Amino acid sequence: MELLSVGEVAARLGVSPSALRMWGSRYGxxxxxxxxxxxxxxxxxxxxxxxxxxxxVLAGTDPAAAAAAVRGIEDTGERPVIPRRRAGAGGTGLAVPGAGRGARGLARAAARLDEMRAEDAVLAALRAEGTLAAWDDVVRPVLIAAGAHWAATGSGIEIEHLLTQAVTTALIRHTATLPEPPSERPVLLAGGPQEEHVLPLHAARAALAEGGVPSRLLGPRTPMPALATAARRTRAAAVLVWLSRADPEAVEGLPALLAAHRRVRVLVGGPGWDGVEAGPVTAPRDLPDAVAVLRRVWREGQPSG
Ligand code: B12
Known part of the structure; x- marks a missing residue:
């Protein structure tokens, strides 16, 4: 009989070894x-x-319920029959407890890897509710569910990628339909030097555009010296640096950013800044807070303001 190690089984199933170990310790x-x-x-x-x-689990069943069903028939030697919540029959591959219709539709489309439906769901919410409400009611719950699914099972990265693509495109499409703000002294939005996560910055840009505030998005992995140069060259009213995870390089680069020019305001956003002594910077706690601060700083910096 062939006997396999944790690593071999993980590779065969397409999950992480730590997820397999967790299924062992948590579900037996x-x-x-x-x-x-x-x-x-x-x-x-x-x-x-x-x-x-x-x-x-991929079809939407809670891991504990699936494991219990499997263990229940273990002794009989029959093939396990696991109760499944089927996508399309009201269930979804991503559980978004307490979420509204928009979020459930987005979760369902993402779990099925239906990029166009996912993009449409986000765009419809952005147009109907505006960016701040759509981010909180529709997009965030599904992103959090996708992250939690990955953390629990080690699988579903493809869902996260597709979701990212759909959300990014919808935010860009929505922003493109808004009147173009004036170009002077924009707000700069950048992911830190090691940062891949930039969806909150796309959301910030869309919300700022709705309020007539110009911004430039420098994207993921922006080197801090390059950000300082961009701030100086554009005479940026403010710069927001996003970190999902701690990054000493971002912290070390802050003094140069603060010195980019006399009137620049520096904001730090995201859980990666928690507990960091970042000096004279502002740390908004969520998207509405960040947008309110950036809007005020930008208005104050206008010649008439
Ligand atoms: C999409 C996603 C990705 C995409 C990113 C694509 C992109 N272009 O952004 C991809 C697939 C590339 C990715 C990669 C990785 N990811 Co990822 N990812 C996510 C996911 C699902 C959503 C990220 C997001 O946009 N969050 C924003 C919102 C939805 O999060 P939130 O909790 O509501 O935010 C809070 C605050 O941040 C604030 N807030 C919300 N929005 C805004 C906006 C502004 C402007 C402000 C100021 C505040 C604010 O309010 C909330 C309440 O506090 C999260 C799951 C999650 N829960 O966030 C994981 C997550 C962030 N990823 C994680 C990890 C580990 C990774 C990888 C390291 C995986 C790997 N092993 O390769 C890599 C990172 C590589 C790198 N160098 O950065 C972990 C981070 C854990 C940690 N803190 O260490 C998470 C939390 C998943 C998890 N459950 O473990 N990821």
Whole structure:
């Protein structure tokens, strides 16, 4: 009988080894055999059960319920029948508890990897509610659900990528339909030097454009010296640096950014700044707060303001 290690089973199922270990400790889905050296090894039956649980989780079943269903029939030797919430029948592959219709529609489209439907769902919400409300009611709950799904199962990265694409495109399309703000002394929005996450910045740009405030988005992984140069060259009214995770390089680059020119205001956003002594900067707690500060700073910097 072929016996497999954690790494081999993880690779076969397309989940992370840590997710497999968690299924073992949390749901009792452990390897039932041992190697000659005493290490845990998965049998073909173990792998079949894990595969069934994984498929059920991807189809929207809670991992605990899927594991319980699998364990319930373990002794009979039958193929497990796991209750599934099927996409299209009201359920979704991404659980968004308490969310409204818009978020559920977006989650369903994302879980099915239906990029156009996902983009349409975001665009419809942006047009109907405006960026601030659409971000909180529709987009954020689904992003958080996608992140939680990945953290719990180690799978679904493709959903996160598709969601990112759909949300980004919808925010850009929405922004493109708004009147172009004046170009003077824009607000700069940038991801820190190691940062891939920039969706909050796309949301900030759309919300700023709705209020007639010009901004420039420098995107992910912006080197701090380049950001300082951009701030100086554009005479930026303010700069917002986003960090999802701590990054010492971003902190080290702040003094040069603060010195980019006499009137620049520096804002830091995102959980990566938590607990950082960042000096004379403003730390908005959420999107509405960030947009309110940026709007005020930009207005104050206008010749008539
Ligand atoms: C989409 C996404 C990605 C996309 C990013 C694409 C893009 N262009 O942005 C991709 C797939 C590339 C990605 C990559 C990675 N990701 Co990612 N990702 C996410 C996801 C699902 C959404 C990110 C997001 O936009 N969040 C914004 C909102 C939705 O988050 P929020 O909690 O509501 O925000 C709070 C505040 O930030 C604030 N807020 C919300 N919006 C705004 C706006 C402004 C302007 C302000 C000031 C505040 C603010 O209010 C909220 C309440 O406090 C999150 C899950 C999550 N919960 O955020 C993971 C998440 C951020 N990713 C995570 C990780 C680990 C990664 C990777 C390291 C994975 C890997 N091993 O490669 C890489 C990072 C690589 C790198 N160098 O940066 C972790 C971070 C954990 C941590 N803190 O260490 C998360 C939390 C997933 C998880 N549950 O573990 N990711």
């Amino acid at each position: 889905l452990v390897a039932s055999a041992r190697s000659a050296g005493g290490h845990r090894r998965y049998t073909a039956e173990d792998v079949a059960l894990l595969q069934a649980v994984h498929e059920a």
